[in-house]
Amino acid sequence: MWSPTECSKCLRKNPSNMMTDLLGLSILELCYIGASITFILGLKMLSSPDKARKGNLIAGYGMGLAIIATILFKEELTADKWLNYTLILAGLIIGTVIGTRMALKVKMTAMPQMVSFFNGMGGACAAVISLVEFDHLRHGQETESGMLLVILLGLIIGSVSFSGSIVAYGKLEGKIGDKALPAGQFINIALLILLFGLATWMVVVGCSEMSFIYALLFASLLYGVLFVMPIGGADMPVVISLLNSFTGMAAAFGGFLYGNQAMLTGGILVGSAGTILTVLMCTAMNRSLTNVIIGSFGGGSNSSSGKEGSQETVKEISVTDAAILLAYANKVSVVPGYGLAVAQAQHTVHNLEKILEEKGVELTYAIHPVAGRMPGHMNVLLAEADVPYPKLLEMEDANDSMNSVDVVLVIGANDVVNPAAENDPNSPIFGMPIIKVWNAKNVIVLKRSMGKGYAGIENELFFHPKNRMLFGDAKDSLEKLIAEVKNL
Amino acid sequence: MEELLSLFYENREFIFLIIVSVFLGIEVISNVPAVLHTPLMSGANAIHGVVIIGSIIIMLQADPSNYYALILGFLAVILGTLNVVGGFVVTNRMLEMFKKKSK
Numbered sequence: 001m002w003s004p005t006e007c008s009k010c011l012r013k014n015p016s017n018m019m020t021d022l023l024g025l026s027i028l029e030l031c032y033i034g035a036s037i038t039f040i041l042g043l044k045m046l047s048s049p050d051k052a053r054k055g056n057l058i059a060g061y062g063m064g065l066a067i068i069a070t071i072l073f074k075e076e077l078t079a080d081k082w083l084n085y086t087l088i089l090a091g092l093i094i095g096t097v098i099g100t101r102m103a104l105k106v107k108m109t110a111m112p113q114m115v116s117f118f119n120g121m122g123g124a125c126a127a128v129i130s131l132v133e134f135d136h137l138r139h140g141q142e143t144e145s146g147m148l149l150v151i152l153l154g155l156i157i158g159s160v161s162f163s164g165s166i167v168a169y170g171k172l173e174g175k176i177g178d179k180a181l182p183a184g185q186f187i188n189i190a191l192l193i194l195l196f197g198l199a200t201w202m203v204v205v206g207c208s209e210m211s212f213i214y215a216l217l218f219a220s221l222l223y224g225v226l227f228v229m230p231i232g233g234a235d236m237p238v239v240i241s242l243l244n245s246f247t248g249m250a251a252a253f254g255g256f257l258y259g260n261q262a263m264l265t266g267g268i269l270v271g272s273a274g275t276i277l278t279v280l281m282c283t284a285m286n287r288s289l290t291n292v293i294i295g296s297f298g299g300g301s302n303s304s305s306g307k308e309g310s311q312e313t314v315k316e317i318s319v320t321d322a323a324i325l326l327a328y329a330n331k332v333s334v335v336p337g338y339g340l341a342v343a344q345a346q347h348t349v350h351n352l353e354k355i356l357e358e359k360g361v362e363l364t365y366a367i368h369p370v371a372g373r374m375p376g377h378m379n380v381l382l383a384e385a386d387v388p389y390p391k392l393l394e395m396e397d398a399n400d401s402m403n404s405v406d407v408v409l410v411i412g413a414n415d416v417v418n419p420a421a422e423n424d425p426n427s428p429i430f431g432m433p434i435i436k437v438w439n440a441k442n443v444i445v446l447k448r449s450m451g452k453g454y455a456g457i458e459n460e461l462f463f464h465p466k467n468r469m470l471f472g473d474a475k476d477s478l479e480k481l482i483a484e485v486k487n488l
Numbered sequence: 489m490e491e492l493l494s495l496f497y498e499n500r501e502f503i504f505l506i507i508v509s510v511f512l513g514i515e516v517i518s519n520v521p522a523v524l525h526t527p528l529m530s531g532a533n534a535i536h537g538v539v540i541i542g543s544i545i546i547m548l549q550a551d552p553s554n555y556y557a558l559i560l561g562f563l564a565v566i567l568g569t570l571n572v573v574g575g576f577v578v579t580n581r582m583l584e585m586f587k588k589k590s591k
Contacts, residue, residue: 039535040516046531046579047520053583056531060576063538067572070541075548087562088547095569102570103577108585114578115530122537122571128564129542132550132557146495244533251539256502258545264502265509266538272513273532277525375525383585394522 024073031069032262038062039266043273049389066262067092108384109341112374113172116165116240119247123161126250127220130155131213133257138208145203147257152199154253155213156220161246163224168240171228184230191223227293235292237374238281242289245274281375314450317468319477322444323484326356329406332363333398335435336382338372339412339448343474346385349411352482353387359485364391366398366408366435368416395435405440410461412446412474418459427457443467446477527582534575540568 038058045055071088099118106114130151137147170176198216201207231239248270255263282289317325326332334349353363365387371378379392393401402408410417420427421434437443443466450462461467470477496503520528543564550557 035538039538040512042531042535043513043516043528046528047517047524049521049524052524052527052531053580056527056534056576056579056583059531059535060580063535063572063576066538066541067544070544071548074545081548081552083552084547084550084558087558088544088565091543091547091562091565092569095566096573098566099570099572099574100577103574103581106578108582111526111530111578111582114574115526115533118537118571118574118578119533121567121574122533122539125537125543125564125567125571126539128560128567129539129546132546132560132564135556145491149492149495241529244529244536247539248532248536251536251542252506254539254542256499258542259502260541260545261505263538263541264505266535268506268509269513269516270532270536272510273517274529276514276517277520277529277532280520281525369522374529376523377526379523380526380582380585392523 021076028069028073029261031065031073032260035062035066035262036265038065039262039269043269108381109344110173111380112237112240112377113169116169116172116236116243119240119244120162120165120169122247123158123165123243123250126158126247126254127155127162127217128158129254129257130158131217134208134213135210138210145206148206149199149203150253150257152202152213152216154250154257155217156195156199157246157253158250159217159220160224160227161243161250163221164228164243164246165224165240167225167228168236168243172236176229178232179229184226188223188226191219191226195219195223231292237370238278238289238292240374241274241278241281245271245278248272248274281370314462315468317444317470319470319480319484322468322470323481323488325407325442325444326361326409326481327359327485327488329361331405331407332356332361333393333402333405333408333437333440334363334365335408335410335413335417335437336365336367336371336378337411337413337416339414339446339474341372341377341381341412343412343476345411345475345478346381346387348475348478348482350382350385350387352478352485353391355482355485359488364393364398366393366395366437368395368413368435369433371413371416395433399436399439402436402439407442407444408437408440410437410443410445410447411478412448414447414459415457417461418457419461419464420457420459424460429457437461438464438466441466444470446470446472446474448473527579530575530579530582534572534579537568537572537575540565540572543568 039062042055042059042062045051045058103114133151134155137144137151167176171178195216198212198219202212202216228239248267250267252264252267252271255261255267278289282292336349340346340349356363365382367378369375372381382392415429417435417437418429419434419438421429421432424430438461443461443464445462445467447469449471462469517528543561546557546561547565550561
């Protein structure tokens with residue numbers, strides 16, 4: 001079960017090969033140590049903009065090293081297992097080809113769901129490993145309860161991570177809507193108790209029936225679906241990050257099972273780093289993790305209904321007027337949101353920035369921590385369009401200087417500029433830090449229609465005296481604005 | 489009970505390693521700027537793809553006549569590779585853009 005005993009076993013088996021076996025196993029362990037170091041360094045370097053790319057590559061090389069070393073040195077290579085080796089290579093090639101193609105083809109706007117999908121694959125891998133090891137354990141002479149415990153935990157966490165990630169993927173792709181079962185929370189808690197009750201019973205009794213493990217697998221998959229289903233789309237990044245750390249834990253259980261240090265360190269690092277990242281994201285939205293998981297978003301139909309009675313008027317602005325306002329401003333601030341990403345307008349907005357700058361306008365971007373679909377998502381998109389770093393202001397800095405801004409251009413953002421977060425305690429987003437655009441002299445909101453934001457609530461900002469709306473597709477409107485500004 | 493105790497004792501070094509790694513994981517990413525949250529999550533996602541080693545071990549140890557293990561192991565290798573390769577390539581694509589900008 002553990003490498004030292006394994007080593008002595010194989011030494012007994014073939015004494016003449018003693019030196020080569022010891023050499024191979026030592027090389028293997030060295031490679032695992034090396035891989036663990038690259039994982040730590042990689043994560044560390046991913047935290048700084050200059051070294052991030054190098055960090056990712058280093059961790060990738062470490063992973064490659066660990067995989068190759070496992071194939072070569074883990075077991076004595078024998079001719080009668082040719083089928084096994086062929087299947088390993090075939091699996092690696094198939095996975096590499098499909099994975100690379102998917103990763104290269106995906107649009108920048110669809111990154112979050114891609115991460116969720118790959119995360120689900122890792123979870124599924126951990127669950128399948130548990131299935132095989134359970135069968136393996138079943139055929140052994142005696143059932144070790146410790147091993148069984150580790151296998152079952154790996155199965156539960158891996159399956160929940162898999163089905164949860166796939167639901168999150170579907171939601172972000174827009175294929176699955178937000179559906180909350182009546183009394184869904186009770187069903188979830190009951191299912192969770194059932195899951196752990198069944199697992200505990202199996203460990204205590206030493207159950208080795210295949211039907212029970214399939215029941216456990218099914219219940220775990222179901223739990224993953226029910227767990228993510230009622231959570232609103234706006235909270236998906238937090239959920240993906242949480243599921244990411246789940247898969248890390250599932251990988252760590254695998255490491256425990258095989259006494260494999262690389263799997264252990266890699267899995268635990270991601271498990272703990274992922275949990276912290278989840279908490280950081282929650283803090284950015286001023287919500288607690290339990291709030292995200294239990295309180296489903298946008299479900300409060302009675303919360304903002306009071307506003308609907310007072311039908312205030314929304315003022316529209318023409319493209320020409322907007323262009324004049326922008327061209328003669330001293331300071332312009334752009335608040336980008338997911339609408340900008342959907343319209344693929346990041347390059348267009350950069351063009352507008354260049355033209356306005358030629359006219360002596362100072363333009364900055366105010367980035368809300370959760371603008372887009374994930375923290376940092378908007379920065380990635382604007383980076384793609386070559387917008388220089390110093391122009392991207394974080395929310396606090398943007399709010400501090402908002403009084404001196406002449407025109408704020410809100411492009412496809414909604415919830416992150418909704419004053420309800422400050423003054424409507426009944427609103428589901430109450431307490432979320434927002435960009436206070438109404439402190440500027442003028443606000444122009446570029447929006448497709450009067451539709452609601454991702455959180456599904458009204459935005460009072462649209463009725464604010466300082467605000468005017470420019471309806472239409474973000475990219476379209478921006479292109480018209482550029483043409484108008486050029487003509488001035 | 490006795491078995492759980494022996495599980496703990498036999499694996500005390502692993503448990504030690506787990507605890508140290510938990511704190512290391514927290515420490516390593518605690519200073520990450522918000523800009524890098526998405527790439528970091530994606531990079532971490534690729535790293536937990538290390539679970540693929542488990543699937544390779546299954547395949548190496550499986551008896552060539554045990555089709556249950558071979559088929560599921562093969563599936564696990566594909567799933568794990570998707571996680572590893574897809575994860576690293578996506579992260580690299582995200583970070584490529586940061587590099588372009590900083591020049």
